[in-house]
Each structure stands twice: as C-alpha cells, then as structure tokens.
Amino acid sequence: MGRYVLKRLLNAIPLLFAILFFVFLFIHLIPGDPARLVAGIDATKEEVALIREQLGLNKPLLTQYFEYMKGLLTFDLGDSIKGGMSVAEMIAPRFKPTIILTILSILWATLLGVVIGIVSAVKRGKILDYTGMVIAISGISIPGFWLGLILIQIFSVSLGWLPTGGITTWKSYILPSLTMGSGVMAILARFTRSAMLETMREDYIRTARAKGLREMLVIGRHAFKNSLIQVVTVLGLQIGGLLTGSVLVETVFSIPGLGRLLVDSINYRDYKVVQALLLFFAFEYVIVNLVVDVLYGVLNPKIRYN
Amino acid sequence: MKKYKKFLTLFLAGVMTVSLAACSNQPNKSNETNSQGTQAKASSDSTDGDLLTASDADSKSADNDLVIAIEGSISTLDPHNVTDTNSIATTRGIYESLIEFDENQEFVGLLAESWDISEDSLTYTFNLRKGVKFQDGTYFNSAAVKANFDRLLDVDNSLSRRRAFVVTNSDGTETPRIESIETPDDYTVVFKLVNPYSVFINKMAQISIVSPAAIEQHGNDIMYNPCGTGPFIYEEWTEGDHTTMMRNEDYWGEVASVDSVTIKEVPEAGSRTAMLQTGEADFVYPMPADQIAAVENNGDITVSASASNIMRYVTLNTELEALSDVRIRQAMNYAIDKEAYIQLMYAGYAEIASSTVPSIINFYSAQTPYTYDLEKAKSLMEEAGYGDGFTLTLWGDNSTQEIKGMTFVKQQLEQIGITAEVVPMEPATVSDKIYVEREEAAVQMWYVNWSASDFSMDSSMRALLISTYAPPTSANTAFYNNSEFDDLMEQGLLTADEAEQTEIYSKAQELAWNDAPWLFLANDQVIYATKSYLSDVRVRPDGSFNFVNAVLEQ
Numbered sequence: 103m104g105r106y107v108l109k110r111l112l113n114a115i116p117l118l119f120a121i122l123f124f125v126f127l128f129i130h131l132i133p134g135d136p137a138r139l140v141a142g143i144d145a146t147k148e149e150v151a152l153i154r155e156q157l158g159l160n161k162p163l164l165t166q167y168f169e170y171m172k173g174l175l176t177f178d179l180g181d182s183i184k185g186g187m188s189v190a191e192m193i194a195p196r197f198k199p200t201i202i203l204t205i206l207s208i209l210w211a212t213l214l215g216v217v218i219g220i221v222s223a224v225k226r227g228k229i230l231d232y233t234g235m236v237i238a239i240s241g242i243s244i245p246g247f248w249l250g251l252i253l254i255q256i257f258s259v260s261l262g263w264l265p266t267g268g269i270t271t272w273k274s275y276i277l278p279s280l281t282m283g284s285g286v287m288a289i290l291a292r293f294t295r296s297a298m299l300e301t302m303r304e305d306y307i308r309t310a311r312a313k314g315l316r317e318m319l320v321i322g323r324h325a326f327k328n329s330l331i332q333v334v335t336v337l338g339l340q341i342g343g344l345l346t347g348s349v350l351v352e353t354v355f356s357i358p359g360l361g362r363l364l365v366d367s368i369n370y371r372d373y374k375v376v377q378a379l380l381l382f383f384a385f386e387y388v389i390v391n392l393v394v395d396v397l398y399g400v401l402n403p404k405i406r407y408n
Numbered sequence: 409m410k411k412y413k414k415f416l417t418l419f420l421a422g423v424m425t426v427s428l429a430a431c432s433n434q435p436n437k438s439n440e441t442n443s444q445g446t447q448a449k450a451s452s453d454s455t456d457g458d459l460l461t462a463s464d465a466d467s468k469s470a471d472n473d474l475v476i477a478i479e480g481s482i483s484t485l486d487p488h489n490v491t492d493t494n495s496i497a498t499t500r501g502i503y504e505s506l507i508e509f510d511e512n513q514e515f516v517g518l519l520a521e522s523w524d525i526s527e528d529s530l531t532y533t534f535n536l537r538k539g540v541k542f543q544d545g546t547y548f549n550s551a552a553v554k555a556n557f558d559r560l561l562d563v564d565n566s567l568s569r570r571r572a573f574v575v576t577n578s579d580g581t582e583t584p585r586i587e588s589i590e591t592p593d594d595y596t597v598v599f600k601l602v603n604p605y606s607v608f609i610n611k612m613a614q615i616s617i618v619s620p621a622a623i624e625q626h627g628n629d630i631m632y633n634p635c636g637t638g639p640f641i642y643e644e645w646t647e648g649d650h651t652t653m654m655r656n657e658d659y660w661g662e663v664a665s666v667d668s669v670t671i672k673e674v675p676e677a678g679s680r681t682a683m684l685q686t687g688e689a690d691f692v693y694p695m696p697a698d699q700i701a702a703v704e705n706n707g708d709i710t711v712s713a714s715a716s717n718i719m720r721y722v723t724l725n726t727e728l729e730a731l732s733d734v735r736i737r738q739a740m741n742y743a744i745d746k747e748a749y750i751q752l753m754y755a756g757y758a759e760i761a762s763s764t765v766p767s768i769i770n771f772y773s774a775q776t777p778y779t780y781d782l783e784k785a786k787s788l789m790e791e792a793g794y795g796d797g798f799t800l801t802l803w804g805d806n807s808t809q810e811i812k813g814m815t816f817v818k819q820q821l822e823q824i825g826i827t828a829e830v831v832p833m834e835p836a837t838v839s840d841k842i843y844v845e846r847e848e849a850a851v852q853m854w855y856v857n858w859s860a861s862d863f864s865m866d867s868s869m870r871a872l873l874i875s876t877y878a879p880p881t882s883a884n885t886a887f888y889n890n891s892e893f894d895d896l897m898e899q900g901l902l903t904a905d906e907a908e909q910t911e912i913y914s915k916a917q918e919l920a921w922n923d924a925p926w927l928f929l930a931n932d933q934v935i936y937a938t939k940s941y942l943s944d945v946r947v948r949p950d951g952s953f954n955f956v957n958a959v960l961e962q
Contacts (some may be wrong), residue, residue: 134836
C-alpha cells in the first residue's frame with residue numbers, strides 16, 4: 103500500500119508540470135494587458151511601457167516561463183502586481199478559511215446527504231422518502247448564491263443567531279458551509295438512496311434477515327457498508343466542484359478565501375497569483391483522487407494494490 | 409400513492425410561499441443596481457441629501473468601535489503607491505498630506521498651515537504646522553517632507569504616485585516636473601517647478617507624509633508598517649478581509665472620538681445591507697438604490713446621496729465617416745432621453761451631464777443642454793445627408809449595469825435610424841482592443857465612465873480629449889482633434905491664477921461640448937448608508953469615505 107501511494111505521488115509530478123505549463127501559456131495568451139490595468143486607463147503609452155518593464159512582462163514568453171520555473175525550484179512564487187506583495191504572503195492567510203470551509207462543507211454534505219439517502223431508501227415510497235428527495239432536488243436546484251442570502255436574512259438579520267459573514271468566530275462558518283455543501287448533499291442523498299436500494303435487493307441481505315439479524319444491523323453493517331464505494335466515488339468527484347462553489351459562498355459571506363482570490367486575480371491578470379493557485383488546486387485534485395482510490399481498497403478487500 | 413401526491417403538492421406549495429415571503433425582502437445580487445428601485449424620483453432634481461431618514465434618532469451604539477463595510481478591497485497601505493479610492497480613503501486615517509480638499513472641493517491646509525504660489529506659477533512655498541509628531545514619536549518638519557519626496561521620486565522604488573510629478577516623453581526619457589525642493593528652515597518647504605503646472609496643488613493634496621524614520625527602517629515594506637501623523641494608529645491588515653486602526657491619543661489636532669476603526673471588505677451588496685441591519689457594520693458604501701427598500705423598516709438607518717466626480721458618456725470615433733460630421737454627433741445627443749437614462753440606471757440618483765465634466769470639478773461651467781428633441785435630431789441627420797441612418801458597434805464592459813446602459817443607448821439611437829450593435833466585453837479585453845496602433849483602431853462607440861480623483865479640470869479631460877492622447881497613447885477614443893482645444897488645455901496648466909483658469913477652462917468646455925465628440929449622459933451620485941447613532945462619516949465625490957471625525961453615540 104505504501105509503495106502504491108508513493109508511486110502515485112511520483113506520477114503526479116510530471117502531471118503537475120504539464121498542468122502548470124498549460125496554465126502559464128493560456129493565462130499569458132488571453133487578452134488583457136496587466137501593465138495597462140495597473141497603470142490605469144489614463145496612463146500614457148510610455149508610462150505603461152515603464153510598468154511593463156518593471157513587472158518583467160516585456161521579456162519573451164519562454165524566458166518568463168523559465169524564470170518562473172527557476173523561482174519555483176527555490177519556492178519563490180513571485181510577486182503580485184497589486185501593491186507588490188509576494189504571492190506567498192498573499193495566498194498563505196487565505197488557506198485556512200477555504201480549507202476549514204471545504205472540510206466543514208464535506209462533513210455537512212456527507213452527514214446530511216448519507217442520512218437522508220439511507221432513510222429515503224429504507225422508507226422507500228413513504229413520506230420520508232418523498233421529503234428526502236424534495237430536499238435533494240432543492241439542494242441541486244437552489245442557486246448557492248440565493249440560498250446564502252436567504253440564510254443570512256433568516257439567521258442573522260431576523261433571528262440574530264449567527265454573524266452575517268467574515269471569519270471572526272467558529273459560528274461564522276456555519277451558514278457558509280451549509281450553503282456550500284448543499285449541492286453535494288443533494289447529490290449524495292440521491293446516490294446513497296439508489297446505492298442502498300440496489301444493495302438491499304441483494305441475496306445476502308435476504309440471508310441476513312432470514313438469519314434473524316436486527317434490521318438496524320442489516321442496514322448499518324451490511325447494506326450501507328457495501329454501498330459506501332459508490333458514495334465515496336461520488337464524493338471524490340464532487341470535491342473538485344466544491345472549489346468553484348467556494349467563490350460564490352466566499353463572496354456572499356465575505357470570506358477571504360482562495361476562491362475569491364482566484365477570481366479577483368484573473369480579473370486583474372495577476373498571472374503569478376493565478377498560476378500559484380491553479381497549481382495548488384491541481385495538486386489538491388491529485389491528492390483527493392489518491393485518497394479515494396486508497397479508500398476503495400479499505401472498503402473492498404478485493405480491490406487491493408500490491 | 410394518491411395520498412402522497414396530494415401531500416407533496418401541498419408541501420411544494422408551502423415551500424414556494426415561504427420563499428416568496430422571504431424574497432420580498434430580498435436584495436438583488438452584488439453590485440447590479442436594479443432599475444425597479446422603489447425610490448424612483450419624479451425628476452432629475454436629485455440634490456444631495458437623505459434618501460431615507462432614520463425614524464429612531466435615539467439609537468445607541470453597542471460599542472465605541474467604528475466598523476465600515478465596503479465593496480472594494482484594500483490593495484496596499486503604502487500612501488505613495490495607492491491608486492484605488494478605497495486604499496486611499498483607508499490610509500487617510502493614518503496619514504495626512506500638506507493640504508486637503510474640504511467638502512466643497514476647496515483646498516484647506518492640513519499639515520501645512522498656509523501656502524503661497526509665486527506670480528510665475530513656478531514656486532510653491534508651504535508653511536508647515538508646528539508641534540506635530542509622527543506616531544513613532546519623531547517630529548514632523550520640512551526635512552520629513554523632503555525625505556518623503558526623495559523616496560517618492562526615486563524611480564527604483566516604482567511608486568505609482570510618482571507619475572504625477574514626472575513627464576514621460578515619447579522617446580521613453582523622463583523630464584521631472586520638480587526642479588528642486590528646498591528647506592530654508594524647519595517649517596518651510598519650497599518647491600520649484602521646471603514648468604508651470606497648475607494642477608501641482610491638486611497633486612500635493614494626494615501625497616501623504618510618512619515618518620522618515622519608518623521609511624529608513626522599512627523601505628518599501630512601509631505598506632506593512634504604516635506610520636504617519638494621522639488621528640489613528642495602524643493595528644492590523646488582513647489582506648482581503650479587513651484593516652483595523654486604533655485611536656491616536658497623541659494626535660496634534662482634536663483626538664478622535666471612536667476607540668478604533670475597522671474597514672471590512674464585503675463584496676456582496678446584500679451582505680453589506682445585512683451587516684448594517686444587524687449592527688455588525690455602522691456604515692456601508694456603496695449602497696445600491698435597490699437595497700433602500702430593504703432597510704426602511706429598521707428605523708435606525710439613514711441613506712444619503714451626494715454628488716460624485718463620475719462622468720458617464722459614450723465616445724464617438726470622429727474619424728469614422730459617419731461620425732465625422734458634428735451635426736450627426738449633435739443629432740445623436742438630441743436623440744437620447746437623459747431623464748429616462750438616469751431613472752433607468754440610477755433610480756433617479758444622478759445628475760444629467762451639463763458639461764464635459766461633472767459639476768463638482770474645479771472650474772466647471774454649465775453648457776447649453778442637448779435636450780431630448782427627436783425632431784431636431786432627425787432634421788440634423790437629414791441635413792448631414794444621413795437621413796437613412798447607419799450601423800455602428802458599441803463597445804463596453806460586460807457587467808449587468810453597463811449592458812443595461814448600452815442597450816438603452818442602442819434603443820434611443822434607433823429612433824433616428826442608427827443601428828448600434830452592442831458588444832459587451834471583459835474590461836481587460838476592451839482595454840486590449842482599444843490600445844492598438846492607430847491604423848488598426850476599430851473602436852467606434854465606447855460606453856464608459858471617467859473620474860478624476862484630484863478634481864482638476866485637466867485630469868478630467870486631458871487623456872480623453874487632447875489630440876495627442878489618442879490610442880495607443882492614451883484614452884482619447886473619440887480621436888477628438890481640435891487644436892484650439894489643445895492649446896486651451898495647455899494654457900490652463902501654465903497659470904495658477906484662478907481667474908485665468910476659469911476663463912480658459914470655460915472656453916475649453918464650450919468647445920468640446922459643442923463639438924460633441926461624446927454622447928453626454930450623466931453624473932451618478934454616491935449613495936451610502938449609516939446607522940443613526942453614527943455621525944460625521946461621509947463619502948467624498950471621488951468615492952473615498954471620510955471617517956476621521958466619526959462619533960458613535962453610546
């Protein structure tokens with residue numbers, strides 16, 4: 103297992119290199135001149151040229167690429183074009199809010215989604231099933247943006263229980279993570295339900311019941327455990343999408359996270375920040391995929407990696 | 409099954425009713441101002457004042473800490489490197505300049521008690537205030553001012569504010585505007601200019617004085633360690649989230665009333681409104697017009713509007729055959745219902761443009777309006793031989809608000825047979841397409857806005873209308889080429905005498921107005937909201953919030 107993990111991590115390195123190359127290329131090729139954006143629309147051509155030189159953007163693309171790669175080897179991510187902060191300094195404080203938010207969203211989504219899915223499957227055709235599926239459909243259909251604003255209106259403005267945004271206390275993370283997790287929760291609910299329904303039809307479930315096993319154990323130990331693989335797959339696929347969702351949630355709840363930073367820096371054509379962020383996101387994808395694959399092995403002894 | 413279907417329908421109906429109820433109080437998203445604002449005004453007489461006055465005038469603040477929620481973000485706290493109004497406004501709590509603008513855009517002394525400009529407009533003498541200390545205990549004097557300018561003008565520091573004091577020539581070389589800075593004694597600073605530059609005084613209002621000891625110690629890292637003479641001392645800055653400063657007990661002037669000031673970055677308008685309602689924020693800017701209805705029932709929130717320096721217009725490429733005839737451009741101006749424009753775009757909270765610059769700019773003079781007159785417009789088109797109209801492209805940013813404005817212009821122009829194809833693009837893309845070589849210029853009409861942060865007439869028109877500033881050099885996308893206008897603008901810079909400037913700029917505005925290189929639209933107002941227990945926090949016409957005199961009623 104250890105060797106498998108190591109092999110996967112090593113394989114990730116050329117992948118990340120390739121991703122970085124394409125990201126670098128594309129972001130430098132999209133229209134928009136960062137020097138002009140920094141200088142302002144009223145700056146003269148000469149003033150813009152001066153700034154372009156200061157930012158190192160007048161060098162040929164390949165030179166810029168090699169200089170950047172050289173910097174990466176010494177862990178130097180470069181400087182942001184806005185105000186001259188180093189990229190590392192700009193990104194570092196933004197990790198914590200986004201990671202906390204993402205983890206909490208996954209927890210909410212998994213907890214609520216799986217529970218709703220199981221209950222819906224077990225009580226199939228009854229009220230609880232329909233309720234669960236309505237909640238699931240709402241979770242997918244309701245735009246995160248709107249949901250966030252509604253939650254603020256209800257819980258912050260009307261009831262005054264929770265803060266409207268920011269990251270001041272642990273309470274600040276409740277509404278945002280609920281909002282961000284709502285889409286994944288919905289999908290998990292539906293998938294868990296179908297996975298459970300499928301599993302419960304299997305012969306071994308009938309055997310377990312015939313054995314006289316308590317229904318709780320039948321569902322909990324046998325049915326659920328075997329549907330977990332599907333659940334884990336779906337979760338793994340959805341985590342990537344969580345990051346895009348984080349932009350909207352971070353905007354509505356004024357959370358200084360990575361999602362907002364990514365959008366802002368693309369608008370500003372802050373190349374170095376975008377490159378660093380996309381590199382991080384790509385790396386995160388690799389890790390998540392790896393964790394999912396390892397979990398398969400844990401959940402199903404037949405899938406083992408030697 | 410049937411039982412559950414009924415239940416399901418009832419349940420869904422219930423959900424929809426609940427969401428509709430919540431929706432009625434629901435602000436719209438981000439900074440898109442909705443035209444269905446309930447505060448639509450009957451006429452364009454939007455004078456400054458309160459749009460909504462708090463009914464509960466006795467409300468009290470829970471604490472003595474001022475919290476301001478803004479839409480934008482703070483890019484840096486280095487006052488010599490700031491370009492955006494939010495960062496500028498924030499630094500003004502910690503830093504001060506020699507002179508500043510008062511609420512009528514007049515110059516008043518701040519760190520300078522008085523100043524004098526020589527007859528030939530070349531020598532500016534500032535008499536500095538005595539007994540002022542920086543927040544690190546060192547003294548403010550003429551040497552400090554000189555040290556600041558030494559730092560600012562050093563090209564190796566790459567400070568954005570340096571540009572105002574240097575002329576970049578077409579061959580890439582530079583000519584400084586300041587010939588020398590002398591300090592005959594501890595409280596006198598004398599600036600000698602190479603050539604007369606009447607807006608030098610405006611530029612001086614934008615340069616804050618940093619403690620030389622701090623500059624010495626931190627260099628360009630001063631952005632993380634601000635140290636000035638202002639009424640607040642820097643506490644912390646979390647980039648992308650908030651900036652906090654504490655009261656300066658040793659301030660040379662009236663010590664601030666509030667204990668601390670926190671500027672929070674809240675990009676979503678609905679969230680800012682919510683913060684104001686819960687009291688998490690005491691002051692909010694901007695406040696889109698469509699949010700006003702949401703706070704009416706709070707009772708302790710006041711919404712105010714005041715004039716801004718924003719000019720909204722559409723540039724017309726005068727080099728195109730169809731737009732080269734002034735009669736056509738004037739016809740297009742007559743074809744636009746400006747009243748309807750400000751109702752649609754700003755719920756009435758704007759002034760119809762009455763000159764090439766907003767009314768609060770120094771030396772503004774009102775021009776003869778291009779009234780909404782379709783008959784006149786059509787007859788002018790006939791006269792010019794374009795009775796059948798023509799087709800053009802209209803470029804602009806792709807935000808909802810801009811697209812709305814462009815669509816309005818398009819509809820208005822259709823009334824006189826002109827077909828305008830609206831092409832919304834990302835701001836960086838528009839910029840790219842505009843700054844191309846002359847031969848490749850493809851811009852026809854450009855829906856855009858402008859604001860001069862130093863309130864000078866020169867900054868309001870130079871880059872936009874002087875012939876040598878056509879792209880790719882700068883932003884004169886109308887390719888306006890009037891040598892008389894160019895001369896007047898140069899003359900305006902050569903004299904610091906106000907009476908002379910008034911005459912010169914009056915003529916310049918009249919020329920540009922009558923030549924109609926633009927479709928003159930409007931000057932929107934800045935709208936902000938505050939709790940009634942807070943007084944003396946305002947937003948200046950350039951969009952910068954002013955909080956140094958804030959008082960929280962406790």
